[in-house]
Amino acid sequence: MRSRLECSVPVYRDEAVVLRAQKLGESDRIVTLLTRSHGRVRAVARGVRKTSSRIGGRLEPFAHVDIQLYTGKSLDSVTQVESIAAMGGALTSDYVAWTSGTAMLETAERLTPQEGEPAVPQFALLVSGLRSLTAGEHDPRLILDSYLLRSLAVAGWSPSFHDCAQCGSEGPHRAFAIPAGGIVCDSCRPPGSAAPSAETVTLLGALLSGEWDQADISEPRSRTEASGLIAAFLQWHLDRGLKSLPLVDRKTVGGVA
């Protein structure tokens, strides 16, 4: 029989995005991470709020890091951090990009409910979404909406934007019913369904499948309508709404600056 020490691996290394950082005591911080291989992890980073700390600045929200953690009884401890990309800095000067990114971090935390359970697709979606946001590749609100749809799909709630979500009859159909799972045909349409424009439905499909050529040329009216439906779809699947989503300014939707 092997001893407990031989069985356990107390130190592990992973790639992570910092979702949240909270103060703890005088000089410590608790960080919530989404890691590539260990899913969502909460860990304590000791002494990082002292001015002499070399790793404190690498553990801010949005940071993409290579991190070493020591397994603890309740919380793991951060022992080493190397920066891969400090994405927060590039977002601070753009309010819409910043609030969109913050909503992405909160969504990533909410859609990985089980701590320590690997969530590789969620990690990959978050990193590529934040990179696109930092690089200013598209309107930040489109990047956010695409991320929300795709992370919901990865969580098992893929909406239908073409065939009827209830009976599967081939689209296009006009009605959109969140409890039914998306677009529904006239026979399945429940009372109170939304009736988005055909352009909006096309945009929703493009955002889900990542067809950016299509999404980038969409009209402001369709973007606003799509954002409203995506927000409602997300709220439906989460027990409580996102705190950060209402902060994203969706009133004046334009192209890439």
Ligand SMILES: [Zn+2]
């Ligand atoms: Zn149907």
